[in-house]
Amino acid sequence: MVVIVNISNPINQLSAEELEKIYLGKRGFWEWGKPIKMVDLVEEDMNENKSARAIFSAMYMDKSLPALKSYWIRAIFSGKGQPPLVFGRREDVVNYVSQNMEAIGYVRMGELGADNVKSIKILMDNKP
Amino acid sequence: MIHMDFLGAASGFFWRIMTKKFSSKLTRLIFPTSLAISMMVCLVSAGAGHAAKLDAINIYGYFDLDYRITTGDRYSKSGPDDPNLKNGAFDQRHLNILTDIMVSPNLSLRTHIEFEHGIHPSADSASVVMEYGFGEFALSDALKIRGGKILSPYGLFSEIHDATPAYLAVSLPETFYRAEFKGGHMLVPKWMTGFAVLGELSILSSRHNVEYVVYVGNGESRFTTNESSQDDNPNKAIGCRVQFISSREIFIIGVSSYFGDRAISTEEMRVPHIAFAGHASLTWKEINLTGEFGRSQMGSVTENTWYVQSSFRVGKFTPYVRVQVMDPSDAEPEDFWTVYVAGVNLKVTDALFVKVEWDENARGRRNNDIISGEARNFGEFRASFTLMF
Numbered sequence: 179m180v181v182i183v184n185i186s187n188p189i190n191q192l193s194a195e196e197l198e199k200i201y202l203g204k205r206g207f208w209e210w211g212k213p214i215k216m217v218d219l220v221e222e223d224m225n226e227n228k229s230a231r232a233i234f235s236a237m238y239m240d241k242s243l244p245a246l247k248s249y250w251i252r253a254i255f256s257g258k259g260q261p262p263l264v265f266g267r268r269e270d271v272v273n274y275v276s277q278n279m280e281a282i283g284y285v286r287m288g289e290l291g292a293d294n295v296k297s298i299k300i301l302m303d304n305k306p
Numbered sequence: 307m308i309h310m311d312f313l314g315a316a317s318g319f320f321w322r323i324m325t326k327k328f329s330s331k332l333t334r335l336i337f338p339t340s341l342a343i344s345m346m347v348c349l350v351s352a353g354a355g356h357a358a359k360l361d362a363i364n365i366y367g368y369f370d371l372d373y374r375i376t377t378g379d380r381y382s383k384s385g386p387d388d389p390n391l392k393n394g395a396f397d398q399r400h401l402n403i404l405t406d407i408m409v410s411p412n413l414s415l416r417t418h419i420e421f422e423h424g425i426h427p428s429a430d431s432a433s434v435v436m437e438y439g440f441g442e443f444a445l446s447d448a449l450k451i452r453g454g455k456i457l458s459p460y461g462l463f464s465e466i467h468d469a470t471p472a473y474l475a476v477s478l479p480e481t482f483y484r485a486e487f488k489g490g491h492m493l494v495p496k497w498m499t500g501f502a503v504l505g506e507l508s509i510l511s512s513r514h515n516v517e518y519v520v521y522v523g524n525g526e527s528r529f530t531t532n533e534s535s536q537d538d539n540p541n542k543a544i545g546c547r548v549q550f551i552s553s554r555e556i557f558i559i560g561v562s563s564y565f566g567d568r569a570i571s572t573e574e575m576r577v578p579h580i581a582f583a584g585h586a587s588l589t590w591k592e593i594n595l596t597g598e599f600g601r602s603q604m605g606s607v608t609e610n611t612w613y614v615q616s617s618f619r620v621g622k623f624t625p626y627v628r629v630q631v632m633d634p635s636d637a638e639p640e641d642f643w644t645v646y647v648a649g650v651n652l653k654v655t656d657a658l659f660v661k662v663e664w665d666e667n668a669r670g671r672r673n674n675d676i677i678s679g680e681a682r683n684f685g686e687f688r689a690s691f692t693l694m695f
Contacts, residue, residue, distance in 0.1 A: 195513055202555075204506055204515055206447050213411045213444070216684070240554050242592075244619065249555070251694070252662060254366050255469030257416045257438055257457075260406060280411075 179234055180297045182272065184279045191299040198238050200282060202249065203259040208280065211278055215263070217283035218275055222266030231264075234284050237299075362408040368471050369693040377685040391686075398424035399690070400468060402437070414442050420468060437467060438497075448505040452521075458498045459519045459547040460562045461598050462585045467496065473695040474626050474651045476661050479613040481632035481643055482600055488643045489675035490609045490634035493602040494564040494581045498523030498543065506551075513553040517560075520546045525566035525581065541567050549585070558587040567635040568604065577605030592619035603685075608636045617651075624651040628664075640670035649688075659692040 180191040180196065183189060188210060192200075199205035200214055207213055226232065227243060235246045250261040265271045269291070271283040277293035290297065366375040375394035396607065401421040408414050418437035425432045440454030457465045467470045478484075486492045500523025507516045525543030525579025564581040581602035588595045599612035613630035635641055649663025665686040670677060676682060 198554070199515075204447070205508075206444065207406045211446070244653065245589075245592075252466060254406075255368075255404070255418075255467040255472040256402075257406075257418070257440070258465075260364060 179230065179237065179284050180290075181282065181284045181300055182275050182290065182295050182297050183282050184275055184277075185294045185296050186279045187282075187296075189298060190296075191301060193301045194238055197300055201234075201239060201262065203261070206259070212280045215278055215281045217271050217281060218262040218264045219268060219271050219283065219285060220264055220266060221268070222303060230284060230286055316513070350478070355378075363405040365403065366370040366406070367401070367403040367695050368469065369401050370397075370470050371691045372397040372399045372476065373689045375687050379488075383477075400470065401466065412444050414444075416440055416442065418469075421466075426581050427687075433464075439504075446505070448507050450504050452502040452504065453500075455497055456502055458494050458496060458522065458523075458545060458564070459502070459504075459521065460545065460564060460581070461583045461600065462492045462558070462560075462587060462596065464494075464496070470690065470692045471659060473689045474617055474624055475615075475628065475647060475649055476688040476690045479615070479628060479630040479645075481611045481645060482598055482613055485602075485609060485611060485632060485634070487675070488632055488634070489641065489669075489673040490632055490643075491602065491604050491607065492598045493542070493583070493609070493611070494545065494562075494579075495526050495566070498525075498545070500524060500542065515551045516548065517551060518546070518548045520544075526568040543567075557588055558585070560585050564602075579604050593617070606637075607634075609634050610636060615647075622653045624653070625649070626651065634674060638672060639671040641674065642668075642670040643673055643675070644668045645682075657694050659690075659694070661688075661690040661692070663688050 181192070182252045187208070189208065196205060201216055203302070205214065205263040218234075220226055221229050231246075232243050235243060237239050239246065239248065254261070265274065265283075268285045268288075271285055272292045272295055274289055276285045276292040360687075362659045373394065373396050376391045376451060399422065402418060404416070406414060406416050417439040420433070420435045420437050421436065423432040425434060436455060437458050438454070440452045440456050442450055442452045444450045447483070457467050459465055461482065463478050466478070467483075470476075475685045481488050482493065498521060500521060502519055502521035504519035505517070507518075508514070509516055522542050522544050543564065543566030545562070545564040546568075547560060549558055549561040551558050561586075562581075562583040564578045564579070567576045568579050579602070581600065583598060583600040585598040585631070586596070594617045595614070596616075597612065597614040598644040602609045609632070611630070612634040613628060614624060617624050617626035626647075626649055627643075630645045630647070632643045633641065634643070644667070646666040646668075647663055649661060652660045654660060667684050667686065667689060669682045671682060673682075
């Protein structure tokens with residue numbers, strides 16, 4: 179899995195904890211001040227349990243898909259926040275990130291195919 | 307950045323007055339006023355007034371159809387919201403619509419409108435309620451300001467309130483969250499119109515979070531909460547909640563408090579209303595254990611309540627058990643209300659939930675909700691179909 183941001187985003191790396199907090203809505207702002215727009219990828223031609231989101235969620239949030247969905251239902255209905263936008267195709271994720279400086283997304287390994295997108299390093303050292 | 311400068315000055319001013327006696331009349335006036343002015347300046351400087359784009363508006367909601375049947379005769383003093391249902395009854399319980407509008411990157415408007423119990427002009431218990439409607443200005447993750455009508459933060463679930471998709475059982479523990487229907491008084495007013503300051507702070511190598519919220523609002527008036535309109539209370543209500551959230555939300559522990567007062571007679575005799583609560587939740591894999599206790603003092607009456615709930619998710623099924631206990635007045639013997647709950651939550655799809663449960667109720671003979679001759683103990687079968695969008 180490759181985590182991607184817009185080429186204009188000054189961030190080049192994130193710790194695994196920071197990434198987890200971003201994707202749980204607990205960190206809503208980039209260090210440079212703008213609100214973070216996170217994007218999920220659930221491939222429309224694939225079983226959801228094997229989708230990029232399922233792998234990403236298990237890898238960085240240690241949450242099963244049902245647990246992740248329950249988390250966001252609680253957040254939405256208590257007025258605490260919004261879940262990530264969900265795209266069904268890899269190209270859509272890349273396009274969205276290439277057009278939004280505040281965006282962050284992830285795709286499976288492979289050519290990104292867009293000039294305005296870069297991958298960032300995720301530091302796993304501090305992960306419990 | 308007008309709002310940043312102003313907030314700096316306002317927070318300094320606020321800190322100075324907080325270090326003095328909070329009970330002075332001047333302070334009571336200054337605290338909410340300074341918060342109100344801060345919020346207004348934030349709204350103006352954030353560009354409020356621009357139309358939100360369509361993709362900045364999110365709409366969510368849910369719909370419930372419930373069924374309840376009670377064993378034996380049970381007559382409730384609590385009115386149509388908690389009726390005797392020995393023949394069973396369907397209830398189109400909720401049709402609620404939430405909107406989340408990003409007015410600008412830092413400013414959002416959130417609303418939750420409820421149509422409850424199948425709204426009809428002749429229905430006694432039906433109601434249309436704005437559960438919450440507030441503007442939120444986010445300076446950072448650690449500092450956000452809300453203004454409007456909010457659900458009073460108290461315990462784990464008060465801000466979820468009636469949102470049935472967001473909790474396992476058919477209802478939240480009623481002895482804790484609906485104590486007024488169990489022979490007691492509301493632990494805290496459910497709604498509050500005023501301002502809140504809230505945020506999350508990372509601690510301990512950024513692995514864990516501390517979440518806080520402090521609010522000031524109208525509090526309660528003579529007969530009920532005065533959550534949504536003008537209120538000339540001499541003392542506004544103040545409350546707060548602080549909770550520690552461990553990495554990956556495995557462990558949550560927190561405390562809540564509320565300070566206000568309430569007029570309890572037509573002579574405007576006011577009594578203090580002070581409440582405290584503690585909560586904890588432990589999640590390991592698919593197992594969850596949650597507990598809360600609350601203590602609320604209204605004048606000379608002290609109410610205590612607690613519950614523990616355990617659940618275990620197996621695929622689409624999540625069975626749960628819960629024990630909830632309330633003592634409406636610690637000076638009054640045999641006025642308790644205890645409920646033992648066992649049920650299962652079936653997540654049919656991401657948008658459809660089916661819940662069934664059995665509630666076994668046991669009441670002390672002096673519980674305030676019991677009418678003479680009524681069965682003190684009774685069972686209740688409850689089922690709920692919940693659609694979420």
